[in-house]
Amino acid sequence: MSAAAAPTRRLSIYLYRRPALALILLLAPPLLWLGVVYLGSLFALILQSFFTLDSFTGQVVRKLTLANYRDLFVASNIDIIVRTASMAAAVTVAAAGVAFPISYYMARYATPRVRALLYLGVLLPLWSSYLVRVYSWKLILAREGVLNWTLVQMRLDGVLNWLLSLPVIGGPSLSVSRLGMFVVFLYVWLPYMILPIEAALERVPESLLEASADLGARPRETFRRVVLPLAFPGVVAGSLFTFSLTLGDFVVPYALGNSALFIGQAVLAFQGTAANVPLAAAFTVVPMVIMAVYLTIARRTGAFEAL
Amino acid sequence: MASGVTRPGAEPARERASTSAVRFSHVSRAFGDVQAVDDVSLDIDDGEFFSLLGPSGSGKTTCLRLIAGFDHPTAGTIELHGVEVSGVPPYERDVNTVFQDYALFPHMTVGENIAYGLMIKRVPGAEREVRGREMLELVRLPGMADRRPAQLSGGQRQRVALARALINRPRVLLLDEPLGALDLKLRQQMQVELKAIQRAVGITFIYVTHDQEEALTMSDRLAVMNNGRIDQVGTPADVYEHPATGFVAGFVGVSNLVSGETARALTGLPATFTIRPEKILIREPGASVTDGMCWADGRVRDVVYLGAHTRYWVELDAGGELVITQQNVESTSMDVLAARDRRVRLVWHRLHNRPVETMG
Numbered sequence: 001m002s003a004a005a006a007p008t009r010r011l012s013i014y015l016y017r018r019p020a021l022a023l024i025l026l027l028a029p030p031l032l033w034l035g036v037v038y039l040g041s042l043f044a045l046i047l048q049s050f051f052t053l054d055s056f057t058g059q060v061v062r063k064l065t066l067a068n069y070r071d072l073f074v075a076s077n078i079d080i081i082v083r084t085a086s087m088a089a090a091v092t093v094a095a096a097g098v099a100f101p102i103s104y105y106m107a108r109y110a111t112p113r114v115r116a117l118l119y120l121g122v123l124l125p126l127w128s129s130y131l132v133r134v135y136s137w138k139l140i141l142a143r144e145g146v147l148n149w150t151l152v153q154m155r156l157d158g159v160l161n162w163l164l165s166l167p168v169i170g171g172p173s174l175s176v177s178r179l180g181m182f183v184v185f186l187y188v189w190l191p192y193m194i195l196p197i198e199a200a201l202e203r204v205p206e207s208l209l210e211a212s213a214d215l216g217a218r219p220r221e222t223f224r225r226v227v228l229p230l231a232f233p234g235v236v237a238g239s240l241f242t243f244s245l246t247l248g249d250f251v252v253p254y255a256l257g258n259s260a261l262f263i264g265q266a267v268l269a270f271q272g273t274a275a276n277v278p279l280a281a282a283f284t285v286v287p288m289v290i291m292a293v294y295l296t297i298a299r300r301t302g303a304f305e306a307l
Numbered sequence: 308m309a310s311g312v313t314r315p316g317a318e319p320a321r322e323r324a325s326t327s328a329v330r331f332s333h334v335s336r337a338f339g340d341v342q343a344v345d346d347v348s349l350d351i352d353d354g355e356f357f358s359l360l361g362p363s364g365s366g367k368t369t370c371l372r373l374i375a376g377f378d379h380p381t382a383g384t385i386e387l388h389g390v391e392v393s394g395v396p397p398y399e400r401d402v403n404t405v406f407q408d409y410a411l412f413p414h415m416t417v418g419e420n421i422a423y424g425l426m427i428k429r430v431p432g433a434e435r436e437v438r439g440r441e442m443l444e445l446v447r448l449p450g451m452a453d454r455r456p457a458q459l460s461g462g463q464r465q466r467v468a469l470a471r472a473l474i475n476r477p478r479v480l481l482l483d484e485p486l487g488a489l490d491l492k493l494r495q496q497m498q499v500e501l502k503a504i505q506r507a508v509g510i511t512f513i514y515v516t517h518d519q520e521e522a523l524t525m526s527d528r529l530a531v532m533n534n535g536r537i538d539q540v541g542t543p544a545d546v547y548e549h550p551a552t553g554f555v556a557g558f559v560g561v562s563n564l565v566s567g568e569t570a571r572a573l574t575g576l577p578a579t580f581t582i583r584p585e586k587i588l589i590r591e592p593g594a595s596v597t598d599g600m601c602w603a604d605g606r607v608r609d610v611v612y613l614g615a616h617t618r619y620w621v622e623l624d625a626g627g628e629l630v631i632t633q634q635n636v637e638s639t640s641m642d643v644l645a646a647r648d649r650r651v652r653l654v655w656h657r658l659h660n661r662p663v664e665t666m667g
Contacts, residue, residue, distance in 0.1 A: 210377050211410035213397040215424035215475065225423075229414045 049281035060278060068282035077266070081286055084263040087178070088246035091185040092193075092239045098186065099193035099238065100231075106194075107201035122191045130188065134255050137184045141174035141256070148174070171258065181256040185246050192241035200234025201227070236298045243294060247287040263287060327389065328353045328479050328511040329374055334383035335535075336369050343369040345535035346383070351513060353388070353478075356505050358514045358522040361532030362558065367515045368407075370532070371481050374513065376400045388478060403472035404481040408488075409464045411456035417443075417467050418452030424475040442470035445504065462493045469504070479511045486521065498524050519559045523547060531555045553663045556581035563587075563629045564663075572625035573603055578662055584632040586659040589619065590652045601660065603629070603653045607646050617643040621653060629653060 015022040050064045071077070106118050125133060140147050151157045164170040164177060171177030204227060212222040250264030261269065263286060271280035331349040335342060344366040351357045359367040372378040373385055376397035385392055392400060403424070411420050419426075421442050422435040430438075443449050446466035456464055465485055472480055482501075486494045502525045505512045516522050522529045523543040530540045531554070539551040550556035553564050566579035574580070596602045605623040617638070619631045631653065635643065 205408065205410065207406050207408055207410035208412060210375075210397070211404070211406055211412075211471075212423070213377075214375060214402075214404045215471070216398050216427045217423075218398055221427060226412060 045281050045284060048278055049285050051278040051281075053276045053278055058275060068279045071279055072282050072286070077283075080261050080263060080266050083260060084247055084287075085290060087182065087185065087262070088243045090182060091189060091246045092242045094182070094186050095190055095193040095242045096197075096235050096239060099190060099197055100235070103194050103197035103201055103231075103234075104227075106198045107204075122194050125188075126191055131251065133188060134184060134251055137180075137187065138175045138255050141180045141183065143173040143175070145175065175256060176258060177256070181252055184252050184256060185249070188252070189242040189245050192245065193235075193238035196237035196241075197231060197234040200231045200237075204230045240291070240295070244287065244291050247290060248284075327351065327386070328355075329513065330386040330389075331370075331373075332384045332386075334370075334373065334380045334385060336366075336373060336378060337381045342535045344373070344380070347535075347537055348383075349530060349537060349540065351511060352528075354509055354511055355527040356502065356512045356514065356525055358516060358526040358529035359532055360516055360519060360522040360529050360559070362517055365532040366535040367517075367532045368483055369535075371404070371483055371513065371515050374479070375402055375404050375481055401477055402479045402481060403475050403477040404483065405465075405468045405472045405485045407483045407485065409456075409468040409485075411464060411467055411471070413456055415456075416452060417448070417454045417456065417459070420456065420467055421452075421471045421474055423471060428475075438474055442474045445473070445507070446470045447500075461488050462497065465489065465497065469501075473504075473508060476508075477510065479513060480505075482512060482514045484516055485514075486516075486518075494521070501525060523559070531558060533558070548661075550581060550661060550663060553579065553581065556661065556663055561630060561632070565627065565629075569623065569625055569627035572623075573601055574657075574660065580660040580662045582629070582655060582660055584618070584630045587629060587631045587653050587655045589621075589631060589633065589646075590654050592650045592652050594652050594654065596652075596654055599657050601655050601657050605629070605651060605653065607649050607651060610644055610647050612640045612643055619646065621651060623653075 015025075048060075049068055050066070052061050052063065052065050052067045053059070054061050102118070102122075106115050110118060139145055142148070148157070148160070151160050160174070163179060164172070164174065169178040169182070171180070174180040174183070208226055208230070209222055212226045213219070217225065248264050250262065250268050253262035253265050257265075263283060267280045267283045270276045270283060327350050329349070329351040331347050334344055334347045334349075336344040347366075347370065359370055361367045369378060373380055374387070376392065376395060376399075379393065387400060387402065412423065415423070418436075418439050422430075422439045425435045425438060439452065440449075443451060446469055448463060448466050448470070451459070451463070451467075456467065459467065465488075468485065485501075486497050489497060498521060501512075501514075505525075514522070514525065523546075526543055528540060528542055529546060531538045531546060533552075533554045539546055539555045541549075546555060546559055550559060550562065556562040556564060561584050562581045563584065564579065564581050565573060567577060570579060571577045592604060603621075603623050603625060605621040607619055608622045608628065609620040611618045612635075614635070616632050616634050619633070621629050621631060623629060633643075
């Protein structure tokens with residue numbers, strides 16, 4: 001052992017004998033980041049939501065009050081919350097429905113080569129700009145866009161017009177409607193649903209399915225009693241992504257919506273144009289509370305028991 | 308039939324061939340170029356404990372999967388109790404399986420696992436509970452119904468898997484190396500228990516194993532498989548005492564395979580034969596040999612002390628080598644290890660020479 005190497009060698013032996021110290025040294029930087037920067041800013045945000053804005057001076061008054069939360073529960077704001085939450089729920093349910101067969105195919109039937117290609121297909125869109133993809137969809141969904149053209153060629157434009165004439169989900173065109181927004185949300189968050197479900201399904205050994213069949217269960221029953229319960233944690237993990245991402249998003253509602261705001265847009269508006277940071281902060285607490293409730297319910301249903 | 312599915316037309320056929328629980332007629336299963344099972348014909352009687360013995364890759368597990376219905380033959384037919392089962396899915400076969408990895412459902416309790424087959428058959432909850440408890444008693448795990456599989460030891464999981472397969476009262480139970488993951492003591496204990504359970508429930512057990520001792524201990528009859536083919540079917544004593552091929556002789560127990568010049572020097576004939584190591588006696592050089600005995604002179608090349616017995620490798624003057632095992636009745640490890648490099652005369656009864664087919 002050369003003289004130059006000796007101190008590092010002594011250090012590594014010293015740390016090898018004190019695993020706790022080594023662990024502290026390794027974890028200190030990320031824990032500081034998580035604790036101070038991440039949780040700290042979260043705390044600042046929540047604290048901010050209890051301050052209030054002096055409407056005369058436009059200054060933030062640093063005095064704790066529930067005024068913002070009172071303002072939150074006016075009818076127009078409740079509309080925003082309900083609108084966003086129901087969109088998030090619809091996107092989540094649809095994403096789970098679309099993702100499950102794809103994930104099932106990837107995990108059970110695809111050859112390694114096909115699976116790699118499907119992985120690439122799922123991940124590739126995430127490598128391009130989110131904004132570009134949203135605005136590409138706006139072009140696709142526009143009256144003059146390729147989707148409308150295709151439907152006209154197939155003589156199905158009557159169906160589309162009927163859908164667009166419906167209240168709430170309809171609008172002048174798909175590119176300015178709740179329906180179009182739903183389609184784009186479904187597209188942008190689908191990978192976040194496919195990947196966790198696929199991972200969960202991949203961990204279900206083939207022998208469990210054989211055991212179920214062996215004990216007399218038809219494929220449908222095996223699916224319901226073995227596959228689905230074991231894949232459920234994956235579905236819940238995926239739904240956490242799709243649900244929370246939809247709750248907080250402001251780009252898609254901005255690109256494809258109308259004057260009916262979503263939570264993300266409301267936050268942007270309050271802290272931007274209205275410069276009411278405390279109320280914006282109170283608004284951001286809403287998705288957090290919704291997610292906390294959602295997680296609690298998921299836990300109650302036993303979604304994490306098979307983990 | 309206590310439970311399971313009755314298909315129209317099944318009854319008369321079953322009566323005609325009531326003794327055969329499983330019948331393979333020229334069954335083959337190919338995976339691409341590989342013949343996993345190659346033209347196997349086999350009859351397994353109702354109520355017997357039958358083992359499929361062979362090294363890994365010999366096709367024994369594939370045979371089991373063909374019976375269970377997880378896999379289908381590329382040629383030939385399989386009958387279960389006289390009914391041809393091609394194209395019958397596993398969930399319609401009156402056959403249950405104990406899987407090698409146990410395949411317990413991790414999201415269910417032990418009780419739910421065991422009662423799974425009954426739940427699928429829509430057996431009322433009260434009866435499920437009673438029969439589930441009976442099964443837990445049978446496999447000696449009373450009071451474990453509320454545990455999760457993850458909370459059990461390997462041996463306990465194995466018993467749960469057995470109970471889950473038996474609760475449906477199948478006519479044939481398939482066991483795929485069920486004791487493979489257990490330690491030696493537990494394995495020997497479970498061998499005895501499995502045999503006792505089989506006698507108690509009286510159903511056909513088909514047991515796949517690569518462990519010859521296991522197969523000899525439990526089976527009424529066994530088939531030795533090699534490269535997708537069956538080399539020999541018989542009772543344990545039959546297979547051990549009269550191995551049909553050199554492969555069987557080598558795989559079931561330890562055996563000396565003597566062929567060619569060495570065989571001619573020892574017996575006067577070049578025909579290949581096997582001789583079991585425990586049949587050979589070690590004598591002083593020049594010891595007298597009576598009529599009807601074979602003998603060979605040689606030098607002890609190596610000695611391994613195994614506690615209850617000792618294994619010797621003796622290099623023969625006539626060429627080749629023989630393995631000999633001897634009980635350590637009075638000898639100590641010091642005595643037997645001192646035998647290394649000593650010249651000895653080996654003596655055994657000519658009757659113990661077993662001619663075998665040279666192929667294998």
